[in-house]
Amino acid sequence: MIGNIILDPLVPLVVLYGLAALSAVGLAFAIWRRLLGWALRALAAVVILGAIANPSLQQEDRAELSDIVLAVVDESASQRLSDRPDQSAQALANLQAEVARRPNTELRVLTLGDGVDDVGTELMAALSEALSQEPQARIAGMVLITDGRLHDLPAAPATLPAPLHVLLTGHKDDWDRRLVIRNAPAFAILGEPVTLTLRVEDQGAAPDAGFVDLTISIDGGPPMAFLVPVNEDVELPIDLxxxxxxxxQFATPAVDGELTDRNNEAVVQINGVRDRLRVLLVSGEPHAGERTWRNLLKSDSSVDLVHFTILRPPEKQDGVPVNELSLIAFPTRELFLEKVDEFDLIIFDRYKRRGILPSAYLENIGNYVQNGGAVLISAGPDYASADSIYRSPLGAVLPGRPTARVYEEGFTPEITDIGQRHPVTEGLEEFSPNQGEDGTPGWGRWFRQIEVEPTENATVVMSGIDDKPLLMLERVGEGRVALMASDQTWLWDRGFEGGGPQLELLRRLAHWMMKEPELEEETMWVEPNGLTMRIIRRTLDEETGDVTITHPDGTETILTLDEVTPGRFELLWESPEVGLYRLTDGDVETVIALGPAAPREFEQTIANGELIADLVASTNGGITVMSDGLPSLRDVRSGRVAFGLGWIGITPRDAYRITDVTVTPLLPAWLALLLAGLLVIGAWLREGQR
Incomplete structure (x- = not known):
């Protein structure tokens, strides 16, 4: 119980001061008149003024409140390396024991995990949260159990009410190796080397390495090995x-003794774009569809088109002198021998053998396909004739053999069962403005089809009359070949009977032939959205195997995909953390990086208290390395240094809570009236004796 004297005047202080001044004037007058009772009158004035001031004794019953020590335990990813979890557990247990031995002291513990969206360790946000939950007047000290690798130092509290201490995990001989991609473009032009800048960086007490192995793989393919120096920037040219x-995917092998191999890998995703698409269009003779081909290819500004139409075949003899002809000679040797490899796509539109292209040239085009080129045949009646291009060395790479039969009747092209799953023709019905209620395409008819027999490895994706092959695709060596067994795709372009998706079909066809990844028949890719993956598997088979996902930490998850459309299987999966994931179903595989390949937690893994040292020093606290021993807890006065060898200090706050307040007047009204009356009467009697 604590007592205090308080005043509770019965009148405003101004009135009280005025009465005191008036009394002083009266007292001075009595002294000047030499009145014998002036002293008694002065005492009477003091009693009256004291009664008006109403002095009281205030007594408080106080209950002591315990001091609070805050402990924030960092359990982020970097704190799970090596034996840091054991160090943190020992530090917390020691702190709990020290606080338990102290009277009237409590410990509040807050644990901190990984920040969402790879923001790193939000240690200061956790400290601010802990402070906001407790009365500032009771906080005697704060302790952070961490490796010092925080990422939100600007969010530190503006003021700290007590000493702040750091119990630092880790060891002085810790070291780690890290792979860093310093420069990587988002886009690159195919055929031109792109330069990446990378660095293999050793941190901490790393052994002298000199050079280390580096492997690079593209789209999960076989790795390429290099030898690169450590702690130096390396510029690496790569052709997409x-x-x-x-x-x-870049990786350097894990080494015994390093803290983690989670930062030994890096993933770069570069979108390969073609500077110009070089197309050679060879028309065997003028016809209605020739202009459609030309307009289609010229409508794309990224296409460089070389178009030749054979207007004057060798057998044409009309007596016109050669020096009077304005036609340009067909540069066959230059195009088909010297520069054939410069073209991305060669289209033969109703072409037949007429002695213009020797067999050696056509054989060279076959080699061009075997080495990765692309050839598209738009077949007319010429393909079924004796002069068919199939009956040349080029026929060895074509996907369909003509039977010499030509159908001249109306039919509507249809997509085959396997065509429903092939990326070239998948979902083409959706591009029909006149699609039926049952999903059948409302396409216009064609009126000519060449009967062909597909080769063993050909894939028939569209059919025509009596389900006979209309569009055939085939992989030949490293290249690809397509055969359209009709020359009337131009009817769709003209809008005959509503037309059809000619533009979309030919666009997909050209991109498939040029090996665009999104049009591969057997492929798997991932569309990330934060930590959510949309896993997409495309296949020509009717079913696909389970997908095995390898997590950044090496654990595996097996998932079964659902078929959403023919040949397309999908699944949404919530990944547990950022990092590099590998996916495979046994046939195809892919890699995807959610956020960086190594999370922000693994950018710097060596324990270090430098980032937080200034904040700790501002509170007179200290940083204790736990590998040197666990500290004891001592009391220190406010403003004094709160750490030393083997100990850290807290400041007792002596906080209390008032449970009851009693107020007792020191001068009751009746007593004040009695005393004042006696003093006044005494003064009168004294002065009456005179």
Whole structure:
């Protein structure tokens, strides 16, 4: 119980001061008149003024409140390396024991995990949260159990009410190796080398390495090995193998003794774009569809088109002198021997053998396909004739053998069962403006089809009259070949009977022939959205195997995909953390990086208290390395240094809570009236004796 004297005047202080001044004037007058009772009158004035001031004794019953020590335990990813979890557990247990031995002291513990969306360790946010939950007047100290690798130092509290201490995990001989991609473009032009800047960086007490192995794989393919120096920037030129997204995985092998291999890998995703698409269009003779082909290819500004139409075949003899002809000679040797490899796609539109292209040239085009080129045949009646291009060395790579029969009747092209699953023709019905209620395409008819027999390895994706093959695709060596057994695709372009998806079909066909990844028949890719993966598997088979996902930490998850459309299987999966994931179903595989390949937690893994040292010093706290021993807990006065060899200090706050308040007047009204009356009467009697 604590007592205090308080005043509770019965009148405003101004009135009280005025009465005191008036009394002083009266007292001075009595002294000047030499009145014998002036002293008694002064005492009477003091009693009256004291009664008006109403002095009281205030007594408080106080209950002591315990001091609070805050402990924030960092359990982020970097704190799970090596024996840091054991160190943190020992530090917390020691702190709990020290606090338990102290009277009237409590420990509040807050644990901190990984930040969402790879923001790193939000240690200061956790400290601010812990402070907001407790009265500031009771906080005697704060302890952070961490490796010092925090990522939100600007969010530190503006003021700290007590000493802040750091119990630092880790060891002085810790070291780690890290792979860093310093420079990587988002886009690159196919055929031109792109330069990446990378660095293999050793941190901490690393052994002298000099050079280390580095492997690079593209789209999960076989790795390429290099030898690179440590702690030096390395510029690496790379040619992208294909258009679309190229996923490049860089890795350096794990070494015994390093803290983690989670940062030994990096993934770069570069979108390969073609500077110009070089197309050679050879028309055997003028016809209605020739202009459609030309307009289609010229409508794309990224296409460089070389178009030749054979207007004057060798057998044409009309007596016109050669020096009077304005036709340009067909540069066959230059195109088909010297520069054939420069073209991305060669289209033969109703072409037949007429002695213009020797067999050696056509054989060279076959080699061009075997080495990765692409050839598209738009067949007319010429393909079924004795002069068919199939009856040349090029026929060895074509997917269909003509039977010499030509159908001249109306029919509507249809997509085959396997065509429903092939990326070239999948979902083409959706591009029909006149699609029926049952999903049948409302396409216009064609009126000519060449009967062909597909080769063993050909894939028939469209059919025509009596389900006979209409569009055939085949992989030949490293290249690809397509055969359209009709020359009337131009009817769709003209809008005959509603037309059809000619533009979309030929666009997909050209991109498939140029090996765009999104049009591969057997492929798997991932569309990430935060930590959510949309896993997509495309196949020509009617079913696919389970997908095995290898997590960044090496654990595996097996998932079964659901068929959403013919040949397309999908599944949404929520991944547990950022990092590099590998997916495979036994036939195809892919890699995907959610966030960086190594999370922010693994960018710097060596325990270090430098980032937080200034904040700790501002509270007179200290940083204790736990590998040197666990500290004891001592009391220190506010403003004094709160750490030393083997100990850390807290400041007792002596906080209390008032349970009851009693107020007792020191001068009751009746007593004040009695005393004042006696003093006044005494003064009167004294002065009356005179």
């Amino acid at each position: 193998p294909h258009g679309g997204m190229n996923v490049m």
